Amino acid sequence: xxxxxxxxxSIPQKILAYSALVFLSIPALLPLxxxxxxxxxxxxxxxxxxxxxxxxxxxxxxxxxPFVWQNYPTALNMVPFFTYLQNTLLLCAVTVIGACLSSAVxxxxxARIPFKGSKLLFMVMISTMALPSQVTMIPIFAxxxxxxxxxxxxxxxxxxxxxVPFYIFLLTQFYKSLPNELSEAARVDGASxxxxxxxxxxxxxxxxxxxxxxxQFLGTWNDFFGPLLxxxxxxxxxxxxxxxxxxxxxxxEWAQLMAASTLFTAPIILLFFFAQRIFIQGIATTGGxx
Amino acid sequence: MKKNLVGYAFxxxxxxxxxLFTAFPFLASIYFSFTRYNVVSPxxxxxxxxYQVLLTSDPLFWKSLKVTLYYAALAIPLGVVAxxxxxxxxxxxxxxxxxxxxxxxxxxxxPSVASSVVFMWILNPQMGLINGLLRRFGxxxxxxxxxxxxxxxxxxxxxxxxxxxxxxxxxxxxxxIPAHLYEAAMIDGATTFHRMRHITLPMLTxxxxxxxxxxxxxxxxxxxEAYIMTQGGPEDSTLFYALYLFQRAxxxxxxxxxxxxxxxxxxxxxxxxxxxxxxxxRWVHYGE
Numbered sequence: 001x002x003x004x005x006x007x008x009x010s011i012p013q014k015i016l017a018y019s020a021l022v023f024l025s026i027p028a029l030l031p032l033x034x035x036x037x038x039x040x041x042x043x044x045x046x047x048x049x050x051x052x053x054x055x056x057x058x059x060x061x062x063x064x065x066p067f068v069w070q071n072y073p074t075a076l077n078m079v080p081f082f083t084y085l086q087n088t089l090l091l092c093a094v095t096v097i098g099a100c101l102s103s104a105v106x107x108x109x110x111a112r113i114p115f116k117g118s119k120l121l122f123m124v125m126i127s128t129m130a131l132p133s134q135v136t137m138i139p140i141f142a143x144x145x146x147x148x149x150x151x152x153x154x155x156x157x158x159x160x161x162x163x164v165p166f167y168i169f170l171l172t173q174f175y176k177s178l179p180n181e182l183s184e185a186a187r188v189d190g191a192s193x194x195x196x197x198x199x200x201x202x203x204x205x206x207x208x209x210x211x212x213x214x215x216q217f218l219g220t221w222n223d224f225f226g227p228l229l230x231x232x233x234x235x236x237x238x239x240x241x242x243x244x245x246x247x248x249x250x251x252x253e254w255a256q257l258m259a260a261s262t263l264f265t266a267p268i269i270l271l272f273f274f275a276q277r278i279f280i281q282g283i284a285t286t287g288g289x290x
Numbered sequence: 291m292k293k294n295l296v297g298y299a300f301x302x303x304x305x306x307x308x309x310l311f312t313a314f315p316f317l318a319s320i321y322f323s324f325t326r327y328n329v330v331s332p333x334x335x336x337x338x339x340x341y342q343v344l345l346t347s348d349p350l351f352w353k354s355l356k357v358t359l360y361y362a363a364l365a366i367p368l369g370v371v372a373x374x375x376x377x378x379x380x381x382x383x384x385x386x387x388x389x390x391x392x393x394x395x396x397x398x399x400x401p402s403v404a405s406s407v408v409f410m411w412i413l414n415p416q417m418g419l420i421n422g423l424l425r426r427f428g429x430x431x432x433x434x435x436x437x438x439x440x441x442x443x444x445x446x447x448x449x450x451x452x453x454x455x456x457x458x459x460x461x462x463x464x465x466x467i468p469a470h471l472y473e474a475a476m477i478d479g480a481t482t483f484h485r486m487r488h489i490t491l492p493m494l495t496x497x498x499x500x501x502x503x504x505x506x507x508x509x510x511x512x513x514x515e516a517y518i519m520t521q522g523g524p525e526d527s528t529l530f531y532a533l534y535l536f537q538r539a540x541x542x543x544x545x546x547x548x549x550x551x552x553x554x555x556x557x558x559x560x561x562x563x564x565x566x567x568x569x570x571x572r573w574v575h576y577g578e
Contacts, residue, residue: 028454240401285462
């Protein structure tokens with residue numbers, strides 16, 4: 001079904017295509033390269049950039065001269081980076097487990113048990129994804145405050161244990177694609193739905209669960225708004241929130257700021273390179289749901 | 291009967307979560323929007339006062355609505371054009387395409403806190419990369435995020451940098467266009483332009499429609515970039531609606547007022563999405 005096989009490009013057309021691709025890669029990559037490059041420069045190198053009378057800025061400046069590694073240890077000393085990292089990883093682990101398990105259970109119900117009202121409820125669930133969070137965030141904040149959860153991680157973690165609509169949607173699609181004979185065979189043997197889910201379906205859905213885990217990890221790692229609302233104790237900051245606080249406290253120290261940004265972004269980029277296919281497939285599926 | 295019970299048992303985590311974290315807050319925020327409420331003490335009923343003040347005597351409300359609509363009017367169409375163009379380019383049959391796909395997609399996974407900090411640096415008026423490069427061509431660049439005329443546009447540029455996410459969705463849409471349509475067109479002697487105009491773009495309209503709707507919902511909620519980079523400044527030129535709402539709620543503890551703002555936001559989003567939804571008969575092409 002691939003449509004692209006139809007077209008063969010001529011040599012000039014190929015050259016044109018490559019030039020466009022290379023040209024457009026520059027703005028795509030430059031901000032990240034500049035971030036890393038700045039993190040390896042000293043103040044003198046940065047100030048030259050701002051001096052209009054000095055040599056004009058060229059892309060050759062991307063390569064620091066000399067390389068200054070000191071910004072990294074300095075940045076790590078300016079903020080308790082490892083505490084933030086630990087907090088972030090803890091939150092990631094707890095939310096990934098919660099989101100994947102609860103979403104899988106719910107998705108099994110929607111995909112493989114025909115019950116009354118399932119279609120309607122599924123529609124309701126899908127439509128909640130489009131609901132602007134602003135409409136619900138104030139009462140939710142009031143609720144968590146009333147429960148005494150303000151300042152703890154509970155507001156950031158507990159909601160993920162009630163199923164996440166996007167993952168429920170992805171997993172439902174996946175479970176629907178599995179042949180019915182799988183469950184029928186187990187049902188004949190007298191297995192309960194729960195046993196079928198836990199023993200037959202779950203082991204088959206590793207790939208779909210990995211997609212959900214990846215998105216949830218990314219979501220928690222990047223989350224800025226949650227910690228902004230609920231976390232007030234600096235020893236509980238996450239990396240995303242900590243980086244913003246770093247900016248507030250040391251706004252002019254660009255080399256250290258870029259070192260901190262690099263440390264914060266690098267794990268996500270590494271993860272992306274290892275799991276690129278899962279990322280892209282997961283995102284591409286969202287568009288095909290209409 | 292038992293089937294029903296088992297089914298509800300399986301979806302119960304979501305059902306309970308839906309009641310607690312969506313349905314109840316949804317209704318509660320309608321109530322809050324008619325009260326004066328600061329979270330610390332119980333809400334006090336004030337009738338339609340919040341809405342009256344918002345609509346008649348709060349210039350910042352109108353400013354934030356204007357900023358958000360202006361941003362949406364720029365960022366959404368540019369995002370669609372950039373996303374579709376990149377996807378078309380990536381759909382060409384040349385070697386090494388996966389490398390370019392990775393390059394274009396990469397910015398969209400960078401955490402928004404990090405990209406905000408990086409863009410503040412790149413757009414720094416004196417020492418930033420952009421003005422440095424412009425200076426090389428003899429152009430004195432603006433102060434970008436510190437310039438009332440350029441701050442909002444800078445955030446639009448930044449949003450285009452992250453267009454890779456929707457690009458991937460368009461690319462998946464392009465891959466699903468059946469080859470036989472193109473084969474038939476080739477036999478009829480259709481030019482590249484005709485193929486694009488009569489096959490590729492019509493077949494892609496459902497995906498464009500999807501991204502348009504998601505884009506509308508997303509742009510009306512832009513927050514992090516503005517909160518980190520400009521705090522709404524200079525002179526409120528980047529006071530996004532969601533940012534003003536946040537300031538009202540958490541800086542001034544005007545939660546009732548902010549709830550009223552949230553409901554107006556909801557109605558605006560519903561109206562705009564509704565218009566786009568109604569328009570789909572005219573331009574969205576379903577099926578072959």
